[in-house]
Amino acid sequence: MNGLRGAFRGLAVFVCLSVLNLCVIGAQSGRRSDNKPPKPPNTRPGPIAEPGRSPLPQKPSDQTKAEGVEIDPNDVVRITSNLVPIPATIVDNRGTAVTGLTLENFELLVDGQPRALSDLTRTETSVRLAMLFDNSGSLDAAREFEKQAAMHFFRRVMRPVDEAAIFSIESESYLAQPLTKDVKLLERTINSFGRPEGSTSLFDAIVDAAAYLRPYPGRRVLVIVSDGIETTSRKDFDTTLQRVLSDDCQIFVVQTGLYEGANLRALAAERRMEQLSSQTGGAVYIPKSVAELTEAFDQIAADLAQQYVLSYYPTADERDGRYHRLELRVKSRKDVRIRSRRGYYSPKSSSPPE
DSSP states (O other): OHHHHHHHHHHHHHHHHHHHHHHHHHHHSOSSOTTSOOOOOOOOOOOOOOTTOOOOOOOHHHHHHHTTOOOOGGGOOOOOOOOEEEEEEEEETTSOBOOOOOGGGEEEEETTEEEOOOEEEOTTSOEEEEEEEEOSTTOOTTHHHHHHHHHHHHHHHOOTTOEEEEEEESTTOEEEEEEESOHHHHHHHHHHOOSOOSOOOHHHHHHHHHHHHTTSOSEEEEEEEEOOOOOSOSSOHHHHHHHHHHTTEEEEEEEOSOTTOOOHHHHHHHHHHHHHHHHHTOEEEOOSSHHHHHHHHHHHHHHHHHOEEEEEOOOGGGOSSSEEEEEEEETTOSSEEEEEBOEEEOOOTTOOOO
């Protein structure tokens, strides 16, 4: 019996030593087999585009996840660019667009001091456009033709890389059509507007449209089709101007409804529309006939197709939350006229992310 027990003990010791030996050999043979299946990638879905819309710009957290690194969205710091885009239309004394200029041909003054321009692009820059169509009771003359001219404008200006939205200016202005590349959808939206009625919250519509375009890259353009007479907005004019400059929007105005002659309200509205457009590098068109209305839309389309878009990065001293004057010049040509934005509001460098 004692011999049998000794045999069992010897066998147990042998088994334990064998297992221990295998563990040591495995630990010394390498970390992980090369043919081990890799960790499955993160398959959580990203943002899904609505029908007729491009996806929102990719967030930093989405890009980091795609690279296989897990980060809590609450830990992601939003990085905003201090880039100031300066769209510019350059024409000669005959009104013909000047092409072929390079970055070296331009000079920029900020608050009267020379500053370096960092980049120049042309028409390859995409456009995010919002048309603000007046459906208030102040606008009724030549109504159907205004709608037809607006639809023609979309057919003329839209390229595959561009998107457009439509806001309805009423007592409570609203987004009637979100950004889309579908020209037919834009036309149907314009065509669906009924007889104008109610008051005019023009400034509120401008502020809302500028804020709506703000997250999107490329040129941000507002095209206002209105008599420009404001009646019921919660925002005042100074606030409206500051918002569109802060959101880097360029404003074009087709000031309709002034066919019967000017009055004091119309003259005040004309001055406000002129200031909005000139400060942002756009233009005001005041058609007095049906033919001039079509020409106004065609000219805006031509402007967008012929623009230069220059870029400027403010210095640290200029990131002070204040308004700064811009003056763009063409050094190599004296026989040209320049239409570009005249100023911008710089965010404070120490401001926390929004």
